[in-house]
Amino acid sequence: MSPKVKMASIWASFMFLYIYVDYFHLYMPGSLDEILNGRVFAFEISQSFLIISFASVALPAIMIFLSVSMPAGLNRGVNLLVATLYIPYSLFNLVGEAWIHMYLGAAIEVALLILVIRTAWTWPRVDRRAA
Numbered sequence: 392m393s394p395k396v397k398m399a400s401i402w403a404s405f406m407f408l409y410i411y412v413d414y415f416h417l418y419m420p421g422s423l424d425e426i427l428n429g430r431v432f433a434f435e436i437s438q439s440f441l442i443i444s445f446a447s448v449a450l451p452a453i454m455i456f457l458s459v460s461m462p463a464g465l466n467r468g469v470n471l472l473v474a475t476l477y478i479p480y481s482l483f484n485l486v487g488e489a490w491i492h493m494y495l496g497a498a499i500e501v502a503l504l505i506l507v508i509r510t511a512w513t514w515p516r517v518d519r520r521a522a
Contacts, residue, residue, distance in 0.1 A: 394514045398458040398470055398507055405477075405503045406451050412484070412496035419490060432487050451477065467511045474507040
């Protein structure tokens with residue numbers, strides 16, 4: 392499998408988990424009340440909060456496309472950078488009252504991000520199709 396397709400697939404899997412862990416968080420008692428009161432965890436819901444939240448979802452979503460469209464050298468670097476930055480970000484979501492589904496989701500998310508890093512790191516230096 393092409394490294395580009397492999398990374399795009401990993402990012403797509405990451406996105407499903409990333410979104411659904413947050414979605415299932417809404418089922419936790421008190422979550423909707425907190426949102427209706429204008430707060431998420433320790434953060435006030437504001438335009439800034441929503442822009443940051445949107446960006447945190449948009450970047451991995453865009454990585455699906457970028458992974459198949461960027462040239463190999465740039466692709467390696469961008470995937471290494473973004474996946475490395477998202478590991479602590481995914482773990483940050485466990486701060487506070489985290490339930491088991493959140494720990495399981497974070498563990499799988501981190502495993503997928505490590506797979507992105509591994510795939511980018513071991514990207515073949517020579518395109519076998521061109522040889």
